[in-house]
Each structure stands twice: as structure tokens, then as C-alpha cells.
Amino acid sequence: MNQQVRWGILGTGKIARAFATALGALPDAVLAGVASRSQDKADAFAAEFGAAAAYGSYEALAAAADIDLVYIATPHPQHAANALLVLNAGKGALVEKAFTVNAREAEQVVALARAKNLFLMEAMWTRFLPALTEMKRIIAAGEIGEVSQVVADFGFAANFGLEHRVFNPDLGGGALLDLGIYPLSIAASLLGPVRSVQAQAQIGPTGVDVQTGFTLRHEGGGMSVCSCSFLARTPGELTVSGTRGHVRMNTMFHRARTVTVALEDGSTRTVETPYLGNGYVHEALEAQRCFRAGLIESPGMTHDETLALMRVMDEIRRQVGVVYAADRVA
Template sequence: MTDVVRWGILGTGKIARAFANALKDTPNAVLAGVGSRGLESAKTFTDEFGGTAYGSYEALAQAGDIDLVYVGTPHPAHVDNVRLALNAGKGVLCEKPFTMNRSEAEELVQLARSKRLFLMEAMWTRFMPALAEVRRVVDSGEIGKVTQVIADLGFKADFGHEHRVFNPVLGGGALLDLGIYPLSIAVALLGPVASVAAQAEIGPTGVDEQTGFVLRHVNGGMSVCSCSLRARLPSELTIAGEKGHVRMNTMFHRAQTVTVARADGISRTVPTPFLGNGYVHEAIEAQRCWQAGLIESPGMTHEDTLALMGVMDEVRRQIGVHYEADNQQGEKP
């Protein structure tokens, strides 16, 4: 049993349930505990998924039989929740977006580094088989030098304005909820961002309901990304080069096939199935890093997270979206 990693889940919402399901398919993982703001909610969760129920986040963080904590609470709570777990000596996998802004992210990264504790943003797309296949094709030179990525992600959010995705108090908006996916994968494929230009449509609650942004990358090339809470977008990603392109097919963040189309007319589609519900791959990586004594993953480094948060800060500045966390951190979006 020495190889078993004991997980604690902080939060009991939809994303926490998805992660709990993923742990069932993750080798050497066990759900040891679940923390909620009330014991009843935690017990309901553990009745279904197992583990010990804790009636507060503090109690979960202090539990002695937990190695890694998965933070699956609403965006604005991440900074306090991750800080709590790190201060209790736990490694942390925190759901995206990592925090509300770069300033909060810097605080958490500094804390993890000072305590030599593992900390990673739960950007599951970075560890999916589809992205690995895209990178393999690109590295092979089959499509030539890559110069552009086009990616979108969106759906029609048929919710009331009080729902999390429209509520600025809960970090609502298309950018933080959806836009981070195309942004993250564009950076993973083309490298750091040199500049960004953004446009958005702002809804009645003050959050962005549709946002588009063009990135120019430091090492050359550009990416065109969009996200929407108003439209069912194709949600595909294409990376193009001089000799052809590679497409991560429908719902690129969970793509099960990748299509390579060459300029000479030859094309093929490659199966890229994933384990469980897809979150399994990030859980495996977090366990690997934690067991190896690493404080970050080479597939989703601290600098990656800080850079992404910085780009989103700039996008929000350009489109005029402001959150309470910006005031608390002295930001000026």
C-alpha cells in the first residue's frame, strides 16, 4: 500500500464530483476525505464516493491521512483554499482558473515554493492523449513549421443571471470559465505570449459572455482564440503549418480523435482515447510528481500558470471586466 496516494477533495460541486469519479479509474489513488462548508453536504458526497466527511475545509486540510488535496470550489475561493491546504502541509491540485488574477497566483506559487510542496493547476487538457499526439505530429515535421493555432470553446448557457457563470461575485464570465482552455493549449503549442488583442460582448451582469483574442507568440506564430456563453461553437482546435494542419476534433479539450491533413491531399484520423472521464490523466501526473518529490509538473509549471493568469489579466483590462479580487490585490484592470 506504500504506492497509494490518499486524496482529499475540497468542495462538493459538479467539478468535485467529476474528479471523484476520475479517482475511481486512477491507479493507486484512493479518496480519503471530502471537506465541505457543512457536514451534511460532505456526508452526502462520501456516501456516494467514499472517504471521511469533514464539516469544514480546515478539518480536511488538517487531516493526517491525506497526501494531496484537490480544490474544486468556485474561482474566487481558490486563493484561500489553496493557501489553507499548503499551510497544512498538503500538496495541491487546484482547478482552473488557478486564481482570479496573477497577483493571487504569485502568492500561492511563492508559498508552495517556500514550503517545498507540490502545487499544480488542474489543466487537464495538458495531459490528454490527443495533445500528446498533436505534439508528436508537429515534432515529426510532417506539417512543416507551424505558424498558427485556431481554437474556440463555447455553448449556450441557458441559466439565470444568478448562475455561477454569469455572477461576477463567483468569478463568472466566458474568459475564466472557457477561454482559458484555448489560451492554455495555444501557449502549450506555440510558446509564451508576446502580445494580445481582445474584444468582447459584456452581458447585463458585467461579465464577458463572448470574448475573442489574438495572440502573437514570442517564438513566432499567432493564435486566434474565442469563447462564448451565447453560442454552441465547434469547439475544435487546429494547428497549421507550411505543409498541412492537425485538428483536435469536436470538443478539443476532450478530443478522442485527431485528424492530420497534408497539403498533398493525404489525410488520416488517429484515435486518441482517454482514461475514464479524462481527469484521470492529470491525477496520474499529480501523483507522479508528488511521489517523486517535485513541487511542480513539467507539463504545467508554475511559470505556465503565472503567464496564463497574466494574459487573462490583460484581456480583462482590454475588455473592461473587473472582479472584487482585483481591488483586494491592488490590481487596476
């Protein structure tokens, strides 16, 4: 067995619980500590998931001696400060998407990780799903011909009160940062860096986007059409099309266990792909692999890619008029 990796988790919300569940499926992962701003919440989380320690502050976990990597699962506006805290304490960080609120914050975090030679990765878990790997293999093999288009969507009806995090501008609310990053990131992973973007959005009563659509032109010449919504439960599909046909990640692309190829001659074939645990297992495996190898970034989600995607989201928000407090910092 490989040497165990000792994880800490900052935050005790829904995404933290999902990641802790994923760690439980990995025999070489240890949940060494969890931190909350409330000791009671940290204690309850630790008891439920078997964490070795519970901390009533993020600073206490960052200072702990027996933690290798920290998963940051706090609200978007806290990501930058939390990542800087963890990195300054000498620990690697896996930062939940959206990586930060804007590119300026992301640049600060990446610069510190590089200066300290510490592992840092955006927790874009869909990048590491075997279904995406298989889709890339099919494309590279030329099965669907010359690829020129990606269509992807992600939306659900967010039946929450307006005080909920997803609608609160002070907590980085809005469909783009929560959901739009998924189709944006996966489109860029398939067609390459984004050269330009055009966006439209519907702005809700709290001033954040409740649904957004954007069209991307990629450096290689291809185009992608992406959307996200808190108003509609969309198919959640991702399709890549070329001159000979298309390949689709089935079900909702972030849960895909199969991919289907459909060609111009009318033939189709479906390939089963693994999907470990709740899906977050795959990104945890990659983070651990990189950490053990002494890498400071993953080739599957590089620092430069994270920065580039944050800049695209900044431009989308500029076009649709969504502004956060972090954008006003000089």
C-alpha cells in the same frame, strides 16, 4: 502497485464530482476525505463516492493527518485562500482552473508552494490528454511543416439564470475564466509563451463577459486565434497549421479521442489516442506521478506557465473592462 496516494477534495459541486469519479478509476488513488461548508453535503458526497471521511469545514480537511494531495474544486474567488490553507497545512494542491482570479493571487500561492517545497499544479486537465501529446509529436516530426497558427474555440449556450455562478461577478463569473482559459492554455502549450494579446468581448447584464475573442502573438512568432462563449455552442475544435498542412484534435478538443493530419498533397490520416475515464484521469495520474517523485510542479503545467497565463487573462480583462473584487485589493 505504486504506493497509494491519499486525496482530499475541497468542494462538492459538479467539477468535484467529476474528479471524484476519475479517482475511482485509479487503483492507486484513495479518496481519503471530502470537505464542504455544510456537513450534510460532505456526508452525502462521501457516501456516494466512498470517501473515508467527510468534513464540515475546509480547515478540518486541511488539518487531517491522512491526506497527501488536495483537489480544490471551489468557486474561482476561493481558490487562492483555499490553496494557501492547504499548503500551510503541509499538503500538496491541485487547483482547478482558473487557478485564481488574477495574477497577484496566483503569485502568492506559487510563492508559498515554493517556499514550503510542496507540490502545486493548476488542474488544466486538457494539457495531459494523449491527443495533445500525439499532436505535439506530429508537429515535432515536421509532418505539417513549419507551424505558425493555432485556432481554438470553446463555447456553449449557458441557459442559466443570471444568479448562476457563471454570470456572478462575486463568484468570478464570465466566459474567459471558465472557458477561455482552455484555448489560451493549449495555444501557449503549442506555440510557446504569449508576447502580446488583443481582445474583444460582449459584456452581459451582470458585468462579466458572455463571449470573448482574443488574438495572441507568441514568442516564437506564431499567432493563435481563440474564442469562448456562453451564448453559442461552438465546434470546440483546435487546429494547428503549418506550411505543409494542419493537424486537428477531433470532436471537441477537450474530449478528443483522435487527431487528424491533412497535408497539402490531399492526403489525410487519423490517429486514435487513448482517453481514460472522463478525461480527468490523466491529470490525476500526472499529479500522483509528480508527488511520488518529490516534484513541486509538473513539467507539463509549470508554475511559471500558470503565472504567465494568469497575466494574459488579466490583460484581456483590462482590455474588455471586466473587474472583480480581488482586483481592487491593494
